[in-house]
Amino acid sequence: MWLMLHSGSRNIGKELAERHIAIARRLPHNTDLPDRDLAVFLAGTPEMEAYRRDLWWAQEYARRNRAVMMAVLCDVVRRMLPQVTYGEPISCHHNYVAEESYGGVEVLVTRKGAIRAGAGDLGIIPGSMGTGSYIVRGRGNADAYCSASHGAGRRMSRSKAKKTFSTEDLAAQTAGVECRKDAGVVDEIPGRTRTSRRSWSGRRTLSRWSPISSRSSVSRVDGWV
Ligand SMILES: Nc1nc2c(ncn2[C@@H]2O[C@H](COP(=O)(O)O)[C@@H](O)[C@H]2O)c(=O)[nH]1
Ligand SMILES: [Mn+2]
Numbered sequence: 001m002w003l004m005l006h007s008g009s010r011n012i013g014k015e016l017a018e019r020h021i022a023i024a025r026r027l028p029h030n031t032d033l034p035d036r037d038l039a040v041f042l043a044g045t046p047e048m049e050a051y052r053r054d055l056w057w058a059q060e061y062a063r064r065n066r067a068v069m070m071a072v073l074c075d076v077v078r079r080m081l082p083q084v085t086y087g088e089p090i091s092c093h094h095n096y097v098a099e100e101s102y103g104g105v106e107v108l109v110t111r112k113g114a115i116r117a118g119a120g121d122l123g124i125i126p127g128s129m130g131t132g133s134y135i136v137r138g139r140g141n142a143d144a145y146c147s148a149s150h151g152a153g154r155r156m157s158r159s160k161a162k163k164t165f166s167t168e169d170l171a172a173q174t175a176g177v178e179c180r181k182d183a184g185v186v187d188e189i190p191g192r193t194r195t196s197r198r199s200w201s202g203r204r205t206l207s208r209w210s211p212i213s214s215r216s217s218v219s220r221v222d223g224w225v
Contacts, residue, residue, distance in 0.1 A: 002135065003070070003073055003074065003077065004124065004126065004133060005066065005069050005070060005073060006126065007062070007065055007066055007069060008062045008095055009058045009059070009061055009062040009065075010062075010065070012058055012061065013055075013058035013059070013061075013062065013095075016054040016055070016057075016058055017055075019054075020041075020047075020050070020051040020054065021039065023047055023050075023051075024039040024040060024041055024047065024051075025039045027039070027041070027047065029042065055097055059093070059096050059097070062093075062096075063091060063093075066091065067089075067091075070089060074086055090122045090123065090124055090135070092115050092116075092122075092123045092124040093111065093115065093116070094111065094113065094114060094115050094150030094151070095111070095112055095113065095150075096110075096111055097109065097110050097111070098111065098116065100145070100146070102142055102145060103142075107145075109145050109146075109147070111147055111150075113149065113150050113151070114147045114148065114149060114150050115147065115148055115149070115150050116138065116146055116147060117136070117138030117139060117140070117141070117144070117146055117147055117148040118138045118140050118146040119138060119139060119140025119146075120137060120138060120140070121137065121138035121140075121146075122135065122136070122137055122138075123135075123136045123137070123138060123148065124136070125148065125149065125150065125151060125152075126150075126151050126152070127151075127152050127190075127193070128152055128188075128189075128190040128192075128193035129173075129174050129177060129179050129185075129188055129189070129190055130173045130174045130177055130189075130190030131152070131190060131193075136148065151193070152193045152194045153193065153194040154192060154193060154194070155191070155192055155193065155194055156192055158187035158192075159187075161186065161187045161188075161189055161191075161192040162186055162187050164191075164192075165186050165189045165191055165192070166186070167181060167182060167183055167186060169186075169189060169191065170185070170186050170189050173189055173190045173191055174189075174190065
């Protein structure tokens, strides 16, 4: 049995990023850019160091939150199954920055909607509230910066999903899954997410499906935990 939870910095990472982006846009070397979103910090400057400090802080905050939530969840399961034992947890960021080296060059890799798939790394590619998820093992493909996608992929925006689907659709698409079925989570409906195996096929060069899990063995933990 796998216990899976999904949580990030709960907005503080976004708040910090927006503050630093605003600072970057005011720097002299960014004033004549064709697009304001191209504003950057220069390595070694105080602005870059302040950004990095806040970035690492927010990522660590999210990681510790997940560790606390997972410990609470493990305790709940232990109360129901006193004989349970747990293996090593898999901590798998999917919106984060890492300092890595490729071809002898130190780079900051932004995995936005991506996970690390370094050789042998265990990762999680969740499906949706109605389908199974995959535990994967990275292949260390440097051409892809040792990365793989972080989920099944979205077919439509949250706002379109709210217009397209009803709570009845949500109940039908999550039949047999213990999860919320109210209007507040219609934008998470499985129909908003790709589910065909075809959408997963390109990922095989980046990671392989680990024998430690299969679609069916994880489907029971699907949904919000
Ligand atoms: N097993 C579940 N997978 C889910 C659920 N909600 C989303 N997802 C998958 O995770 C990725 C990442 O989600 P995001 O909101 O951070 O983009 C997404 O692409 C889906 O494949 C869920 O409730 N259960
Ligand atoms: Mn996420």
